[in-house]
Amino acid sequence: MKLKIAIILIMAGVLLAGCVGEQPTEVMPAVQSTTVQPTKAPETVTLNGAGATFPYPLISKWSSEYNKIKQNVQINYQSVGSGAGIKQITARTVDFGATDAPLTEQEFADVSRILQIPESIGAVVIAYNLPGIQKGLKLNGDVISDIFLGKIKKWNDPKIVSLNPGIQIPEKDIIVAHRSDGSGTTFVFTDYLSAVSSDWKSNVGKGKSVNWPVGLGGKGNEGVAGLLNQNPYTIGYIELAYAKLQKIPYAYIKNKAGNFIEPTLETTASAAAGAVATLPAGDASWSSVSIVDPQGNDSYPLASFTYLLVYKDQTDQTKGKMLAEFLWWAVHDGQKYSSELLYVPLPNEVIGLNEKTIKLMNYKGQSLIQG
Amino acid sequence: MNKLKLPFFDRSKLSGDFIFEAVVGSFAFGIIILAFLLFNELFIGSELSRNTFGLSFLTTSTWDPVNEIFGALPFIFGTIVSSFLALLIAVPFSLGIAIYLSELAPEKLRAPLSFIIELLAAIPSVIIGLWGIFILAPFIRDQLAPPLSTYLGFLPLFQGPMYGLSMLTGGVILAIMIIPITSSISREAILTVPAHQREGAIALGATGWETTQIAVLPYARSGIFGAVILGFGRAVGETMAVTMVIGNSPLISASLFSPSYTMASVIANEFVEATSKLYISSLVEIGFLLLMVSVIINIAARILVWKLLRVEGGGRA
Numbered sequence: 001m002k003l004k005i006a007i008i009l010i011m012a013g014v015l016l017a018g019c020v021g022e023q024p025t026e027v028m029p030a031v032q033s034t035t036v037q038p039t040k041a042p043e044t045v046t047l048n049g050a051g052a053t054f055p056y057p058l059i060s061k062w063s064s065e066y067n068k069i070k071q072n073v074q075i076n077y078q079s080v081g082s083g084a085g086i087k088q089i090t091a092r093t094v095d096f097g098a099t100d101a102p103l104t105e106q107e108f109a110d111v112s113r114i115l116q117i118p119e120s121i122g123a124v125v126i127a128y129n130l131p132g133i134q135k136g137l138k139l140n141g142d143v144i145s146d147i148f149l150g151k152i153k154k155w156n157d158p159k160i161v162s163l164n165p166g167i168q169i170p171e172k173d174i175i176v177a178h179r180s181d182g183s184g185t186t187f188v189f190t191d192y193l194s195a196v197s198s199d200w201k202s203n204v205g206k207g208k209s210v211n212w213p214v215g216l217g218g219k220g221n222e223g224v225a226g227l228l229n230q231n232p233y234t235i236g237y238i239e240l241a242y243a244k245l246q247k248i249p250y251a252y253i254k255n256k257a258g259n260f261i262e263p264t265l266e267t268t269a270s271a272a273a274g275a276v277a278t279l280p281a282g283d284a285s286w287s288s289v290s291i292v293d294p295q296g297n298d299s300y301p302l303a304s305f306t307y308l309l310v311y312k313d314q315t316d317q318t319k320g321k322m323l324a325e326f327l328w329w330a331v332h333d334g335q336k337y338s339s340e341l342l343y344v345p346l347p348n349e350v351i352g353l354n355e356k357t358i359k360l361m362n363y364k365g366q367s368l369i370q371g
Numbered sequence: 372m373n374k375l376k377l378p379f380f381d382r383s384k385l386s387g388d389f390i391f392e393a394v395v396g397s398f399a400f401g402i403i404i405l406a407f408l409l410f411n412e413l414f415i416g417s418e419l420s421r422n423t424f425g426l427s428f429l430t431t432s433t434w435d436p437v438n439e440i441f442g443a444l445p446f447i448f449g450t451i452v453s454s455f456l457a458l459l460i461a462v463p464f465s466l467g468i469a470i471y472l473s474e475l476a477p478e479k480l481r482a483p484l485s486f487i488i489e490l491l492a493a494i495p496s497v498i499i500g501l502w503g504i505f506i507l508a509p510f511i512r513d514q515l516a517p518p519l520s521t522y523l524g525f526l527p528l529f530q531g532p533m534y535g536l537s538m539l540t541g542g543v544i545l546a547i548m549i550i551p552i553t554s555s556i557s558r559e560a561i562l563t564v565p566a567h568q569r570e571g572a573i574a575l576g577a578t579g580w581e582t583t584q585i586a587v588l589p590y591a592r593s594g595i596f597g598a599v600i601l602g603f604g605r606a607v608g609e610t611m612a613v614t615m616v617i618g619n620s621p622l623i624s625a626s627l628f629s630p631s632y633t634m635a636s637v638i639a640n641e642f643v644e645a646t647s648k649l650y651i652s653s654l655v656e657i658g659f660l661l662l663m664v665s666v667i668i669n670i671a672a673r674i675l676v677w678k679l680l681r682v683e684g685g686g687r688a
Contacts (some may be wrong), residue, residue: 004389004392005396009397009400012399012403083645084643087646107646180619180640181641181644182641182642182644205437207436208646209641211433211434211437215620216534216536216618216630217619217630218619219614219640223504230504230535
């Protein structure tokens with residue numbers, strides 16, 4: 001009997017050997033990374049990417065459009081979140097990653113010779129539900145920070161009223177809504193508040209998830225939008241594209257130059273253009289890059305790049321070349337698909353920077369693209 | 372031990388039978404080993420967090436990913452309170468359903484009714500969550516909360532503003548989700564009560580309700596308790612629907628109107644974007660705690676159900 005059980009246990013062990021054998025060194029969200037494509041032409045190349053959810057509609061549009069031009073290139077993108085994207089590119093299970101926040105110093109150090117390529121720009125709007133006030137409530141950084149810190153509790157607080165002469169603001173409690181899931185949207189929002197309010201910076205700080213002093217958490221843009229729709233007198237933050245598509249009212253924000261700016265694709269692009277002079281090279285650390293609260297008369301202050309991550313030294317010549325060509329296309333021709341999907345196209349200055357970055361991609365020291 | 376039972380000494384038994392036994396046996400043991408490995412993986416994955424925070428992980432309530440200070444108390448509180456609240460609502464309903472289906476309902480209705488109630492368990496939790504956001508949360512906010520705070524507002528349980536997403540909403544959603552499992556297992560337990568229990572009570576002149584009260588429920592007691600604990604286990608681990616309606620704020624508040632947060636929800640919300648090692652490790656430790664809680668609850672339920680099956684011939688009426 002003992003022998004029999006021993007044999008059964010050994011077989012059970014063999015059955016599980018797969019799971020035990022390739023034990024990952026750190027815990028990772030289980031995501032398939034390799035997809036076998038039915039090969040149409042013999043030399044079909046599949047480029048796998050994973051990362052942020054924010055650019056997913058844009059990257060999948062690129063994927064289908066690029067496939068029309070180059071039928072032998074398949075691009076798969078899994079929107080698993082920035083964190084998972086960084087983990088996967090670090091573990092080299094994908095060909096490119098995507099993240100809404102630049103790599104931190106630590107992350108940049110953990111992954112060798114990575115390039116960060118800003119591929120689009122996202123804006124975050126301060127959305128609200130105030131019955132009777134359809135559009136154009138005016139706010140500034142101080143007030144937003146005090147609301148989300150729980151210091152301003154009523155809509156008719158003198159600080160809000162003084163910014164909005166002529167608008168009748170009700171005497172109601174403010175309900176604060178924020179994202180409960182870790183997200184790039186939260187990163188942009190808290191990055192902005194940290195830039196404009198020292199109170200926020202020392203008490204809460206910036207991150208994809210933070211320790212919220214007040215408020216209700218909704219999962220995803222749709223969760224926050226749901227809170228906004230259902231609860232009058234709520235304030236929250238969501239992506240610009242989501243607010244426009246769902247027709248949710250949003251506030252005009254006072255920028256550094258002192259103007260109240262409506263969030264649009266143009267005002268967001270202007271924010272990015274204003275920051276170009278301070279951007280580092282593509283193979284340097286971008287951890288301190290931030291385009292919130294920028295210079296410029298017409299710059300909307302809550303904006304951020306979203307990045308693609310690729311290795312500088314490619315290990316497969318064909319694949320590396322295909323990847324470099326795709327990236328080149330994405331930052332040039334690909335940008336024309338941005339506006340229709342409510343993404344902000346890159347300003348020319350950033351495209352110029354990206355050209356230099358993509359030319360750094362090489363196979364055994366040999367550049368993969370001439371440009 | 373008889374030598375003939377050892378396959379290597381008896382050629383006639385080293386055949387299909389033994390191979391079949393080894394194969395199916397390896398499936399069964401494989402699952403056990405897998406569960407053990409899972410446990411082990413969670414234990415190893417949470418090492419950094421355990422070393423950094425120690426027991427304070429269980430007793431502090433700051434959850435600050437920016438400064439990497441993690442305390443899981445609000446999540447533990449949220450999970451336990453929302454699950455107990457769910458039980459408080461679900462148990463009377465489930466018992467009522469079980470008694471009706473096994474004792475009172477017309478024979479023809481029993482099978483279809485219990486089928487439909489069990490079917491409730493098959494509704495995907497994200498669907499229940501959506502219903503919770505769009506229908507239940509506004510209903511609780513506008514219809515249920517105002518009378519509660521008017522008539523019972525002197526209790527700390529029903530104080531403060533109500534926004535729809537709250538501990539109360541989470542508890543109600545969970546109750547709806549555990550009613551199918553709790554009621555169907557309770558019904559099974561009641562069905563095991565032998566007919567002579569009831570006959571005896573009726574012979575003594577008991578009414579229908581008295582029969583149920585003195586002869587049926589005491590006999591099925593431990594089985595029903597097991598059903599309740601299994602329901603509790605389900606409530607503890609439920610993720611999606613609760614995440615959508617509980618408000619996701621790590622608060623410890625006496626009021627059921629206040630938003631809350633559960634262990635399962637924080638993992639679902641934050642794991643994908645967690646990058647630093649300590650952050651991931653802390654989330655894994657929450658997963659480990661959650662698994663421990665579920666395992667303990669399930670073992671307790673098993674023991675109770677097992678006790679019921681062992682009782683033969685009569686309960687302690």
